[in-house]
Amino acid sequence: MDLKQLTIDKYETREELILNGIWKGEIYKNVDLSTRNGRGWLWKTLVIDGEGDMEEIVEVPTLTEDHEQSPQPKVPKGQKDRGIRRLTPIDVKRHPLSSTGIKQDDRAVEDDDTTMKEKLEIIDLDLSRLMLDDIFQEKEVHNEMRKIMYNYLIRRSDDCSYKQGYHELLGMIYLQLHEDKQMSMENKGTELKNILFIFEKLMKPMAFFYNENQLIKWENKVFQPLLRTCCPKLYGIICCDDNHTNLLWLLRWTRLLFMRELPRDYTLVIWDHLLTFLYPADTFVACVVVVLLLNNYKVFTEEVEDHDDLVELMLHFNSRMRSMIDCVELCKMAGKLCEYWYVQDAQSMKTLSDNFLKIKFNVDRDFEPDGTVDPNRIRIEEKLRRRVKQTLLTSSKDSK
Incomplete structure (x- = not known):
């Protein structure tokens, strides 16, 4: 239908x-939305409806080598230029090992000294490697994506920096609207404006994850407390090692909105729910991650022994997960966690998670072992291993 x-x-x-x-x-x-049957129209209805007129998209100007160049460093008087190539052509404004951002209105504003020409070169490189679909290898599509990204950057008054990952999010939106209705010359301008508008609406909350300071704060203030409340066992496996960081995998999970971790059709359903903006994106994403972890409880408790195992699992999650919860049910559960989180109803979060684990894995947290190991048992096992090893060595010598 x-x-x-x-x-x-x-x-x-x-x-x-x-x-x-x-x-x-x-x-x-x-x-069946997996058969190019209206998801682009759905996203336009969710995001654009009632938003009024949209700004026209401008063409990307031709930037020459001399355009927007950073000022060249001055050579002190009496000192000759010996023809030595300067390895860092742009003068930094602060020490690179100092605080990662300049605080402004409680936000970390990152320095970005790259010119628009340099940004466009990076965008061209990223777009040339975009593997979401074969259409992104077409020159016309490449130019349209480049134009949309350029317009997005010049419209940002607070931060016009480009971050790797923007192109993949934009590519997913472009693909849905492109597949939903092949762009004719008559409606192409309108469709490009629609794509840009949806991308801008998505990036307003998503830009949060592209700031390292805010991402660290989000992990400490939202993700970890949520996981600790919902499942202390998983929290102990994932978050209790102070010598390691979860940013190695959280960067990709959050910034690309599960595009690498989950099947395409599954990811798009999550995007459908996210684009309703019924819940704040940062909380909803945290709750989705927690539900995905709960859904693979056995994988973590049986296969993860150290932080290296954890990182390897999280970066290959698509191939390592053993089961999939229905995606609509996943979003419903994440939505409930969002509601409980905002009213700080920890007991309801625990009950919801406990019931899920009980039904899916027959795990009862009230009777779950705490994971501690008797040190006497460790010593006995180690002593037994040494004895077996010594016995094998002795037997080998006697046989010779």
């Missing part, structure tokens, strides 16, 4: 579409 027709027939308002169609999962029961 066509999604657009279903929505028109069944939902009178956008709010009904959000609450019943998406969060109750009604549209996924009636429409």
